[in-house]
Amino acid sequence: MTLKEVVLGIDIGGTSTVAGYVDRNGACIIEDLIPTLAHQPADQFFQRLHTFAKQLLEKLGGGYSLRGIGIGAPNANYYKGTIESPPNLSWDYVDVKKSMAKYYTVPVALTNDANAAALGEMMFGAAKGMKDFIVITLGTGVGSGVVANGKLIYGADGFAGELGHTIYDSNGRICGCGRKGCLEAYASASGIKRTVFELMAKSNETSELRDVSFHQMTAKMIFEAALRGDVIAKNAFEVTGKILGMKLADSVAHTSPEAIILFGGLAQAGDLIIEPTKRSMEEALLNIFQNKVKIIPSAMPEGNSAVLGAAALIWNELK
Amino acid sequence: MTLKEVVLGIDIGGTSTVAGYVDRNGACIIEDLIPTLAHQPADQFFQRLHTFAKQLLEKLGGGYSLRGIGIGAPNANYYKGTIESPPNLSWDYVDVKKSMAKYYTVPVALTNDANAAALGEMMFGAAKGMKDFIVITLGTGVGSGVVANGKLIYGADGFAGELGHTIYDSNGRICGCGRKGCLEAYASASGIKRTVFELMAKSNETSELRDVSFHQMTAKMIFEAALRGDVIAKNAFEVTGKILGMKLADSVAHTSPEAIILFGGLAQAGDLIIEPTKRSMEEALLNIFQNKVKIIPSAMPEGNSAVLGAAALIWNELK
Numbered sequence: 001m002t003l004k005e006v007v008l009g010i011d012i013g014g015t016s017t018v019a020g021y022v023d024r025n026g027a028c029i030i031e032d033l034i035p036t037l038a039h040q041p042a043d044q045f046f047q048r049l050h051t052f053a054k055q056l057l058e059k060l061g062g063g064y065s066l067r068g069i070g071i072g073a074p075n076a077n078y079y080k081g082t083i084e085s086p087p088n089l090s091w092d093y094v095d096v097k098k099s100m101a102k103y104y105t106v107p108v109a110l111t112n113d114a115n116a117a118a119l120g121e122m123m124f125g126a127a128k129g130m131k132d133f134i135v136i137t138l139g140t141g142v143g144s145g146v147v148a149n150g151k152l153i154y155g156a157d158g159f160a161g162e163l164g165h166t167i168y169d170s171n172g173r174i175c176g177c178g179r180k181g182c183l184e185a186y187a188s189a190s191g192i193k194r195t196v197f198e199l200m201a202k203s204n205e206t207s208e209l210r211d212v213s214f215h216q217m218t219a220k221m222i223f224e225a226a227l228r229g230d231v232i233a234k235n236a237f238e239v240t241g242k243i244l245g246m247k248l249a250d251s252v253a254h255t256s257p258e259a260i261i262l263f264g265g266l267a268q269a270g271d272l273i274i275e276p277t278k279r280s281m282e283e284a285l286l287n288i289f290q291n292k293v294k295i296i297p298s299a300m301p302e303g304n305s306a307v308l309g310a311a312a313l314i315w316n317e318l319k
Numbered sequence: 320m321t322l323k324e325v326v327l328g329i330d331i332g333g334t335s336t337v338a339g340y341v342d343r344n345g346a347c348i349i350e351d352l353i354p355t356l357a358h359q360p361a362d363q364f365f366q367r368l369h370t371f372a373k374q375l376l377e378k379l380g381g382g383y384s385l386r387g388i389g390i391g392a393p394n395a396n397y398y399k400g401t402i403e404s405p406p407n408l409s410w411d412y413v414d415v416k417k418s419m420a421k422y423y424t425v426p427v428a429l430t431n432d433a434n435a436a437a438l439g440e441m442m443f444g445a446a447k448g449m450k451d452f453i454v455i456t457l458g459t460g461v462g463s464g465v466v467a468n469g470k471l472i473y474g475a476d477g478f479a480g481e482l483g484h485t486i487y488d489s490n491g492r493i494c495g496c497g498r499k500g501c502l503e504a505y506a507s508a509s510g511i512k513r514t515v516f517e518l519m520a521k522s523n524e525t526s527e528l529r530d531v532s533f534h535q536m537t538a539k540m541i542f543e544a545a546l547r548g549d550v551i552a553k554n555a556f557e558v559t560g561k562i563l564g565m566k567l568a569d570s571v572a573h574t575s576p577e578a579i580i581l582f583g584g585l586a587q588a589g590d591l592i593i594e595p596t597k598r599s600m601e602e603a604l605l606n607i608f609q610n611k612v613k614i615i616p617s618a619m620p621e622g623n624s625a626v627l628g629a630a631a632l633i634w635n636e637l638k
Contacts, residue, residue: 156575156611157575160573162607162608284486284498286496
């Protein structure tokens with residue numbers, strides 16, 4: 001009997017870690033999650049992760065051969081195989097490749113979740129066949145993966161693709177990174193919430209969002225209010241798209257992508273975010289780039305996208 | 320007798336066109352120029368260019384074998400082998416590869432002058448051995464060539480690397496491209512002149528530059544005044560570096576280069592421009608990128624840099 005080749009894809013998050021087995025065609029055969037328990041030492045985490053991944057494979061009842069392990073994690077360094085000072089995790093510096101080598105002999109590769117998403121889109125999603133594109137993840141933060149000449153750009157240090165920390169307004173909002181005016185402070189889930197509060201302060205427009213506290217408000221509430229025609233909520237998407245589009249025009253001037261793919265929480269708002277982003281980007285583009293660059297939503301299966309992206313790290317290298 | 324292999328490097332400019340023969344080690348064996356006469360039809364130009372290049376080769380007295388022709392030109396498209404709506408040239412659309420094929424059977428490649436400069440630095444200059452770097456040309460305009468994973472980024476359409484047209488201030492100066500606030504309107508030779516005029520308007524500081532008209536003033540005059548301690552001139556370099564550094568921080572967030580190489584007229588001011596650029600970039604960088612990215616001057620022989628860059632287009636492909 002020939003064994004079916006699979007890659008273990010792992011997405012390490014601040015709260016939970018998802019793992020799953022993915023075949024060469026991007027089918028996620030099985031997937032489940034464990035709590036990350038990020039306050040515990042990293043060693044314990046990797047031990048639990050291994051036990052969990054082994055049990056997951058056993059559930060499949062044999063017939064599979066593991067080709068490698070791809071990991072998406074915050075502040076992951078592709079070159080060094082490490083996680084360095086990750087936000088939301090108490091681990092200061094973890095040699096992930098070394099930790100995994102205690103349990104596995106197959107190749108292990110890791111990168112941040114946005115880079116993994118870009119590889120996922122390239123192998124299994126909206127960027128199939130593209131050689132030049134950018135994935136922007138609009139979630140708790142704003143991440144990005146930049147692909148040029150068919151290869152993900154890791155840069156000299158392994159940390160390339162931090163478009164969320166390009167500057168929109170150097171006198172603007174304080175960002176989670178401590179600086180002022182990063183794109184992330186505007187185009188993330190918390191960014192659009194901040195925009196709603198700014199708009200509620202500026203205008204007298206009635207809005208259902210005026211009954212919700214800052215702590216309670218979520219991007220999902222803003223999305224649903226916008227669908228119901230709430231003017232403040234709709235304007236918040238308009239403002240977010242305007243700012244995102246302006247900064248994307250700068251990105252186009254760097255790598256001239258065929259498409260920019262929006263991925264993650266806020267991107268699920270579809271045309272509410274894509275339409276103003278596209279309009280603003282076109283206005284801000286140098287003439288030679290106008291009407292060329294598509295802005296499209298992710299085409300990864302929603303539930304498995306993180307694991308597929310992580311697995312794509314290995315499948316891309318085995319290609 | 321074995322023939323020595325050479326590449327013909329050509330740099331097409333608005334006023335004159337330089338051509339020279341370059342060996343594999345980046346030695347420019349012979350180089351000369353002809354007027355471009357950009358008001359004449361392109362066909363006539365390519366005929367004159369061919370005659371000129373043939374005579375140049377004959378001057379060497381034999382012993383050389385031509386491996387290819389590399390061309391740097393404004394708005395040149397690498398993929399299509401064309402020049403499209405070039406500024407300062409009356410040719411609307413020229414199929415350069417086809418025009419050259421009338422006279423030559425060797426491979427012909429072309430790209431814009433900034434991309435050619437980047438390849439030149441990679442093969443023969445300051446970026447030898449680097450896989451991730453950016454070249455910024457600070458001349459009449461601001462151009463750029465971005466290299467990642469050891470390859471120049473042409474992008475989906477062949478026009479990638481227009482960092483001069485990323486936006487510094489969307490309500491700022493009118494740029495030559497018709498839009499507002501492009502980096503080029505601040506960090507080019509005419510940009511620093513505009514800054515001098517802004518500073519002269521704002522302050523009462525005495526300055527030798529107050530005796531020079533806008534039309535007469537050159538970046539070289541500003542440089543020389545700065546060397547003599549002129550406060551307005553020195554401040555103009557400070558302001559230029561501050562703006563350039565801020566925008567370069569955004570570029571670092573895209574591709575995380577090992578170095579950024581400053582090339583062309585304004586870059587010859589050395590530390591006067593490099594020091595404030597570096598300081599401003601470091602201030603604007605996300606923490607993970609701080610103290611990693613070198614800003615260095617071009618290391619191409621000044622007189623031959625355009626021809627070497629153009630020749631590098633071919634030598635890079637023969638590598």
